[in-house]
Amino acid sequence: xxxxxxxxxxxxxxxxxxxxxxxxxxxxxxxxxxxxxxxxxxxxxxxxxxxxxxxxxxxxxxxxxxxxxxxxxxxxxxxxxxxxxxxxxxxxxxxxxxxxxxxxxxxxxxxxxxxxxxxxxxxxxxxxxxxxxxxxxxxxxxxxxxxxxxxxxxxxxxxxxxxxxxxxxxxxxxxxxxxxxxxxxxxxxxxxxxxxxxxxxxxxxxxxxxxxxxxxxxxxxxxxxxxxxxxxxxxxxxxxxxxxxxxxxxxxxxxxxxxxxxxxxxxxxxxxxxx
Ligand SMILES: [Fe+2]
Ligand SMILES: [Fe+2]
Numbered sequence: 001x002x003x004x005x006x007x008x009x010x011x012x013x014x015x016x017x018x019x020x021x022x023x024x025x026x027x028x029x030x031x032x033x034x035x036x037x038x039x040x041x042x043x044x045x046x047x048x049x050x051x052x053x054x055x056x057x058x059x060x061x062x063x064x065x066x067x068x069x070x071x072x073x074x075x076x077x078x079x080x081x082x083x084x085x086x087x088x089x090x091x092x093x094x095x096x097x098x099x100x101x102x103x104x105x106x107x108x109x110x111x112x113x114x115x116x117x118x119x120x121x122x123x124x125x126x127x128x129x130x131x132x133x134x135x136x137x138x139x140x141x142x143x144x145x146x147x148x149x150x151x152x153x154x155x156x157x158x159x160x161x162x163x164x165x166x167x168x169x170x171x172x173x174x175x176x177x178x179x180x181x182x183x184x185x186x187x188x189x190x191x192x193x194x195x196x197x198x199x200x201x202x203x204x205x206x207x208x209x210x211x212x213x214x215x216x217x218x219x220x221x222x223x224x225x226x227x228x229x230x231x232x233x234x235x236x237x238x239x240x241x242x243x244x245x246x247x248x249x250x251x252x253x254x255x256x257x258x259x260x261x262x263x264x265x266x267x268x269x270x271x272x273x274x275x
């Protein structure tokens with residue numbers, strides 16, 4: 001099995017002309033079959049794909065990690081490129097969502113309606129459960145929250161029945177590839193918790209080894225206890241490559257690098273990883 005992961009959108013980039021943009025998107029290719037994982041928040045996806053020589057019109061399958069704007073902002077642009085598009089997502093990605101920033105609440109949900117997708121002739125497949133979408137390629141669906149030290153990573157809210165209630169971001173899902181050398185886990189924000197996500201992937205596939213974790217971790221406001229226990233779990237799983245992106249934050253990035261060494265990489269736009 002040959003797996004290539006190209007980061008198409010991340011907050012920053014080390015390469016001139018590529019665009020850093022708040023959010024995450026990656027091109028995941030497994031034995032020649034390509035998947036787009038998330039889309040970033042605005043137009044960087046199209047710019048960066050063009051620069052990287054990726055023809056988005058040729059990619060049929062989109063996996064949406066969760067219903068936040070910084071992962072779904074270019075979905076409509078992507079759907080307008082080419083035919084026979086297919087989307088894998090949790091069924092509650094369209095719930096109106098907010099984040100509290102001090103006094104202020106900001107709307108952070110998906111910026112399009114489900115009907116707009118349907119009118120484009122796109123197949124929208126709800127994967128609320130762990131689902132194989134291609135041989136040895138899975139989406140987790142809803143991830144059980146089993147650790148006692150992980151949380152969604154911020155003050156998130158959703159509107160249900162005209163009431164604002166705490167949002168546990170049940171739709172948060174990751175992509176999992178069962179590579180012969182171990183699991184490759186790709187996450188958008190990991191609001192379910194990076195360790196909950198890895199643990200669930202191991203449980204569902206029966207593969208104990210973890211080759212790589214790539215994506216957002218939402219450790220940006222993590223407590224000392226959470227950081228210490230996350231590092232301990234990653235060490236125990238002996239994850240070979242940990243590419244932390246997007247919502248990890250400076251402090252958690254430094255902590256993971258200092259504790260786990262060169263297996264930790266700060267993922268940025270245009271970086272490519274091959275397994
Ligand atoms: Fe995010
Ligand atoms: Fe998010």
